[in-house]
Amino acid sequence: QVQLQESGPGLVKPSETLSLTCTVSGASISRYCWNCIRQPPGKGLEWIGYSYYNGSTNYNPSLKSRVTISVDTSKNQFSLKLNSVTAADTAVYYCARSIPWFGSMDVWGQGTTVTVSS
Amino acid sequence: EIVLTQSPGTLSLSPGERATLSCRASQSVSSSYLAWYQQKPGQAPRLLIYGASSRAAGIPDRFSGSGSGTDFTLTISRLEPEDFAVYYCQQYGSSPWAFGQGTKVEIK
Numbered sequence: 290q291v292q293l294q295e296s297g298p299g300l301v302k303p304s305e306t307l308s309l310t311c312t313v314s315g316a317s318i319s320r321y322c323w324n325c326i327r328q329p330p331g332k333g334l335e336w337i338g339y340s341y342y343n344g345s346t347n348y349n350p351s352l353k354s355r356v357t358i359s360v361d362t363s364k365n366q367f368s369l370k371l372n373s374v375t376a377a378d379t380a381v382y383y384c385a386r387s388i389p390w391f392g393s394m395d396v397w398g399q400g401t402t403v404t405v406s407s
Numbered sequence: 408e409i410v411l412t413q414s415p416g417t418l419s420l421s422p423g424e425r426a427t428l429s430c431r432a433s434q435s436v437s438s439s440y441l442a443w444y445q446q447k448p449g450q451a452p453r454l455l456i457y458g459a460s461s462r463a464a465g466i467p468d469r470f471s472g473s474g475s476g477t478d479f480t481l482t483i484s485r486l487e488p489e490d491f492a493v494y495y496c497q498q499y500g501s502s503p504w505a506f507g508q509g510t511k512v513e514i515k
Contacts, residue, residue: 348503392499398451
């Protein structure tokens with residue numbers, strides 16, 4: 290059974306970097322694309338981007354200048370870094386799996402809440 | 408970028424009734440790369456439909472998807488109590504992937 294588990298600090302200060310890690314169990318990280326999605330409080334879903342194990346990435350242009358998603362095959366983990374955060378980045382952040390290169394997101398983590406505040 | 412518009416915003420129905428949710432794209436969705444997700448409060452989204460009309464593993468057959476091009480529909484044939492939730496469509500045929508704003512199915 291494939292499971293994704295997000296981890297990271299629940300609170301980040303404005304202008305700093307938000308860092309999240311998603312740990313994958315029950316599946317090889319080398320066979321899929323690994324996505325990050327976020328959901329501001331009371332709002333809809335926003336796709337942030339994905340990374341493939343070979344370093345290929347695809348980012349939402351609205352966040353591209355601030356985002357890095359990378360895969361660590363040795364740890365079966367992938368990570369999200371979002372720099373220069375503001376209060377508008379406050380959201381529940383999700384990890385999800387998809388099949389390369391055009392795949393729906395069939396497995397999701399439970400999500401982790403990140404608040405940007407001083 | 409493809410923009411997805413879902414309608415209605417809220418659907419008020421009773422258990423046992425049929426639900427029809429619409430998702431309209433601003434441009435044609437390549438190869439029907441259109442998915443539907445269900446989200447309940449405090450939970451992650453769950454994949455229901457992919458490829459516009461294929462049910463994901465473990466999804467009951469009362470859920471069905473149809474459509475192509477710019478117009479897509481999710482139908483729930485007979486609403487069960489556990490189906491009251493928010494539903495999102497998502498296109499993954501053209502980067503950036505995008506979600507609709509959601510349709511809430513609430514108990515009437």
